[in-house]
Every structure is written in C-alpha cells, then in structure tokens.
Amino acid sequence: MELCSVASIMSLGSLAIQRTHLCSLVFRVLPKLLGFTPNSLKKLCKDVHPPQSETIVGTSPDLTQDILMDIFATLEIPDLIRAGAICPSWHSAYTSLQSLELYKLSQTPCLLYTSESAGDSSAYLYSLSEKRSYRLTLPDPPIRTRCLIGSSHGWLVAVDERSEMHLVNPITCEQIALPSVITIEQVKPIFNDYGFLHKYELSWHTGMRAGYNSPSIFDLDKLRDELHYKAFVFPDTSTGTYMVVLIHNPKRQLSFARVGDNKWTWLPPHDLYEDCTYKDGMLYAVTATGELHAFDFSSGPVVTVEMILQMRNVYDCGYMYVVQAPWGDLLLIWRLCEDHDLEPEPGASVFWNTTKYKIYEFDITRSKLKEIDCLHDHVLFLGHNQSLCLSAEEYPSLKANHVYFTDDNVFWTLRLKNNHRDMGILNLDDNSKEEVVSQIFSNFPAPIWITPDLRKMNVASQVD
C-alpha cells in the first residue's frame, strides 16, 4: 500500500463513503475524518446546551471500528451480543468481528442443563464468568427427548428418539445431521411389512471376537440406550473438514465419519475405549485397561493404529480421560469414585461419587510417563464433553488447579435418569469439592460442559 499524503487521504475519504466490512482502511480513515468536527461540535454543544436528563446526548468521542473490535474481542459471547445492540456503529463492529471470525476464541466453558419446568425445547446455559444462567431455545427435535453424548468446540452431539445423531450448536441454533446409525458396523435396519424402518438389529461382534450372543432387536428409541457411548468433534486443519469420532458399544469400539460423509467408518480391532483427543492427523485414545493408542489418519487411505503406552496402574473404580496440555504433553487422567455403593440396603439409594483424580503426564516423543499432583495454573474440564485443559491465566473466572467435572458414567446418565448427578468442582490441593451451581434442574439429559461458539459450520448436509 503506497504512502498517502494528507490530500489523498481526504479524497480517499470522500470516495469511500460506502462501508465495506473487509476494507479496514475505510474503517480507520473515514471515522477519523468524520471525527474531527462532531467531536469539537459536541464539546461546544455540551457547554452551550446542557444535556437533558431524559435523553442521552453522546458526549464521548466516537471510537473507531478497529478500536471497538479490539474491545469486543476480549468479551464472552453474551457480553459481545449485548455490545452489538448499543448503537449502529457498535453493531457494525460486532458484525465485522463475527464475519471475520476475530472474536474471542477462548470463551469460558459454560454448563448446559435442562429443566422440566422450562419445557422440552429449552436448555439453560450457566456462565461461570457471570455466575448466572441464560435460557436458550434449541431446534427440534426437543432437546429433552434426546441424549447428549458429546460437546466439542461449541457443538453438542445429540441422539434423538430414532437413535440418530446430530450436531447442535445451542448459540447459533445450527443443526447438522451425522451419518445414519444403520451405517455403523454392528447395526442393521429392520423394516416392517409396509417398508418402513421400525426396529434395529444389533450384532454383538467386535474386532477381536465374534458376538457370543445372537443379535438383539431394539425399538428405534431403545437402541441409543445400548449403542452410543461418547462422541467428539475435531476440526481437521489439513482437510478443512470436521471429523466426528464415536465410541460405541458393544464394548466401546471406535468408528468415525467426516461431517458430510454418508456413512460411519469402523476402526477395529481394539475396544474398551474411554476418551480421545486429536491433533495433526493423529487420534490418541485411552482404554479402560490403561492403554494409549495412536491412530494415524494422515498416512493414507487406511488408518493405522499402534499402542504407544500401557500404564501399570489401572484402577477399578474409575474411568480414564486423555487431553492435550497447552505445553504439548498429553495428560492421562484417572477419575476415581471410591465413594460408592452399588448394592445398598433396602430403602437406601445407589450412589457413586468422584473422590479424586490421578493425573499423569505423557511425553509422546520421548515416551515418558510421569505422575503429577498439581496442575499449577491450569484447569481441567471433564465429563461427557471433549476433555479440556485450560490455562487459568487466560480465564480469570476459573480456579487454577481445579477440576470442573460432570457426570458421564453411562450407567448413571442413561440407566438411572433421576439420580443425583456426580458433578462439581474439585480442588486438587485437598480433593475438596464444591457445587457448580446450586439449583434444582433436570437430571436428564445429564448436564454437560460446553464452550459457546458463534461460528457456523455451513456444511451441505445441514438439516433443520
């Protein structure tokens, strides 16, 4: 861009009256030019005509669009939306920020939950930064008729009453259908005499062994109680697409699909997976037996898998998570529920409470595993969501060295829908727990962490 003299700035300004969102030069030059006279005029007016109390006369100078965008870029989504409603110039900065995707990407996670009294299509978003809840309306099918099996990058993975999966963004209300459940290896559709799908057949085979039982038949809405376990959405930079990974029964195997595909792809032979994370074409998944597997998606059409770690300490009363730490290592986390009673006395209820976490750090390149007892300035979010490890410095509302967790044991979330939820905030210093939000809400679908996101996926296979 060549240097301009004052004269050319003036002529450029008069030419560029039309606002083009992507022309940052106009944003800077035009308001600056316009800012001369109104500013001094306003100061003059303020002296001559004292502002009336009923109306607000703008006495502050106008901030330029790029300054407004700087201010807005640090806001959480609810504040950002409100800022966009202040006045036309602030709204313009808000829409520019949104279209250029420059707003704060490190949004603080919120808790999404439902409530019987709010109706079947409503969900609440509890903001950890504002310490208050917002009520959202989600697209059909009604959210309270669905199971939530995942939450990644602002997308919920929901399973409806036909056991079909969708991605739902509760902020933008965008909804995207995932490949049909009948394309999963073990599932076959059963049609009635009129040719309509009315049941599913589930085969019990895995990659390792043939099913020792004969296949079972399920009603359309009952298959999801058996099949779906946990799902993740990963943006894949190399292909520019989104990949969805599903842990499903029997025996928690893996299948995956890219958004836009028409079928799920099975990833035999291993099973008993609990959690996974994805980076640069590699999918790292942990099993209930303390194994860490690495799937290579970048080496060609066939996905290869290898076991890169077998942990010696395996805990019975617990389950595993894996997450990328911001400093590059993988964190392997055992969630221990030593406080439980699955066979209580008559009259007493079953319960299962998290008591502590055992955290291990794994350096992939050097294959070194080390137990750590403190996260220093970091925070974990665990549950049915995609596991997160965040830096407390970037998120001032979060408490360093704490684990924010929700219930994700399928036994509880699906089989015992009305039980109290094992969720809260655990302090790794002393394993003390506190509540996230003390409010009566519905226990099904189980509350889940979500990181709000204003972005749209804009994929061809969108459905309403």
Next chain:
Amino acid sequence: MDSTADPKGKRPLYQEDGLAYARAAAAAASATAAAAPDEEEAKPKPKPSSSSEEAKPEPEAEDQAEMPPLVLVAEDGVEVSISRRAARMSHMLRLLMEDSCADGPIPAPNVHSDILDLVVQYCEKHGPYYDPEASERARNPFPPFPVELTPTVSSIKPVTYVDPDPHGLKDWDKDFISLDNSTLFEVILAANYLNIEDLLDLGTTTVADMMRGKKPEEIREIFEIENDYTPEQEAELRKENAWAFED
C-alpha cells in the same frame, strides 16, 4: 513496510498514513526548499536550517538517553515534549526516529494537549522497562481458525514462579486509567493514532471490563452513547439472540 506483515490484520495500513503525514509535515517544516517532498520515502534533509533548536540526531538514536526529546504538536498548537526512550513505545514515533525524521515538531492533529500530556506521562513511566519484543509475544488474541492446540511460547509449562509485574506498574496503571469516560476514549484514540500498543490495550481492556455483565441501556448510560436505533429497529436486532438480553 513490515507493518503489513502483521498477522492479526491490526492496523496494517494506518501507521503508514500517520507516518506519511508526519514525514510530509516534517519535510515541509524543514526550510530547505531544495528538498523535493517525495512522498514515497521522503527523508527530510538532516540539517533544517531554520527549524527548532534541536541538534542533528545520530542515525541509531533511539536508545541514547542523552538525545534531545521529541516535540509533539497537539491540535490546539501546544507543544508537548517526550523523551526518546519513552517515545519508543509508540510504533509511529519509533519509525520516525529510526528514519531520522524526528528532529522537527511532529504533528498530532487530532489529539488535544491535555490528552497528549496523559499519553506522554504513560510512556515516560513505562518507557524505561519497555521491550518491544516481549510486548509482541504477549499478545495473540486471534489464533487462526480452526483452533489449534499447538503450544505457544506463552504457554510454557509452569515450573518456577515468575513475577508478572516486577516493577509494580499494574497499580500505577490502575490509577492512571481511572479517568472520566470522555477522557478515556480520547486517550484510546490517541494511543491508536500514535500506535502505542500497551496503552491501547490498557484502555480497551478497561472499557471491556466496564461492559461485562451489563445491559445495553446501562452501557449506553455509562459511556454516554446515543442510541440511534428506533424502538422497532432495536427490537428486531434483539430478536436474533434474544436469550442474551433476558434477565
């Protein structure tokens, strides 16, 4: 110009305009008629014969404390001087000093002298501790989409405790930035014009902090912003994300 390489897309062009303006003015201020004001990369003659009393600066002058201060001219004509060490905090002034264009008075045409005084006060306070590279590393609010989990320099694994504020500037900043809103906005605009990243950040985060959790009506009142929307327009606007406006 290296400014166009700024990955965040922040002000890639603006400082050049301001720079050109300052250069053109500096060139004009120099009484040497022989110097044809070439706008492409004008370097005014090093010895302005009828200019101010300033001595000729050395080529790499910016770190020399004994170099004479710069002179900024506010919109009301008042001259405000700023030491060279403090002036480094302004990217615009830094470039002028590097190109040896900083001898004569430098115009700051949209900035009132009161505001310029405040800005200079900030730069003089922070100037001695200013490290341009560290400042650049500390800011990265716009990671590329999709969000990558690549470790960044700032997310170094915590091992030892490092005092984030070794010179106690945070408290001073807090006092400094407690201004009435009109002045605050003027300071932000001035920091933007002079391209003083740290002061701009301080100002914008202060405004953002004042906005959090507030309703639009409250924000308008605090910042004295006129609502140019009709009630119908505003209702239409709020419909899209109605949930954010509910109590």
